[in-house]
Amino acid sequence: xxxxxxxxxGLVQAGGSLGLSCATSGLTFSSAAMGWFRQAPGKEREFVAxxxxxxxxxxxxxSVRGRFTISRDxxxxxxxxxxxxxxxxxxxxxxxxxxxxxxxxxxxxxxxxGQGTQVTVSS
Numbered sequence: 001x002x003x004x005x006x007x008x009x010g011l012v013q014a015g016g017s018l019g020l021s022c023a024t025s026g027l028t029f030s031s032a033a034m035g036w037f038r039q040a041p042g043k044e045r046e047f048v049a050x051x052x053x054x055x056x057x058x059x060x061x062x063s064v065r066g067r068f069t070i071s072r073d074x075x076x077x078x079x080x081x082x083x084x085x086x087x088x089x090x091x092x093x094x095x096x097x098x099x100x101x102x103x104x105x106x107x108x109x110x111x112x113x114g115q116g117t118q119v120t121v122s123s
Contacts, residue, residue: 002026004096008046009117012086016121020081022096022114023104029077033103034080035110036070038092038119046085050103064090074116088123 008020022034035050049070052058060072069082079096094117097110104110 001099004098004112004114006094006096006114006117009119011122014086014088014121014123016086017082017084018086018095018119019083020094020117020119022079022081023080024077024098026097027112029098030074030106032098032100034070034072034079035097035099035103035105035107036079037097037107038090038094039116040089040092043092044073045095045107047102047105047107050105051079051102057103059105061105083119086119086121088121091119091121093118 003025004022006022012018031053036048036049037045039045047061051070051072055072061072072079096114098112099110
């Protein structure tokens with residue numbers, strides 16, 4: 001059974017930093033592309049960041065590029081999202097997702113999803 005479990009969400013002031021983790025089990029993590037998505041109240045889910053199986057290549061949404069960093073530790077079967085210079089508009093539930101082969105910015109191409117973790121940025 002594949003499981004993705006996010007952690008690290010919480011309340012942070014604008015301009016602050018927060019780190020998310022997504023621990024996985026039941027999949028061949030070292031060959032999976034991983035992504036982070038988010039969904040704010042009343043809005044559609046949107047792509048945040050993705051990373052190749054090796055961690056060599058990362059992709060970012062324009063809205064977070066330069067502020068967020070995605071990384072992974074294949075020995076720990078975990079993907080991370082380090083967020084800095086947070087803004088109120090970053091408030092959302094953040095989800096990690098896994099897929100085979102190459103990363104994608106399209107959520108419907110991912111096979112497995114976590115339950116999400118809430119990030120709230122106060123202005």
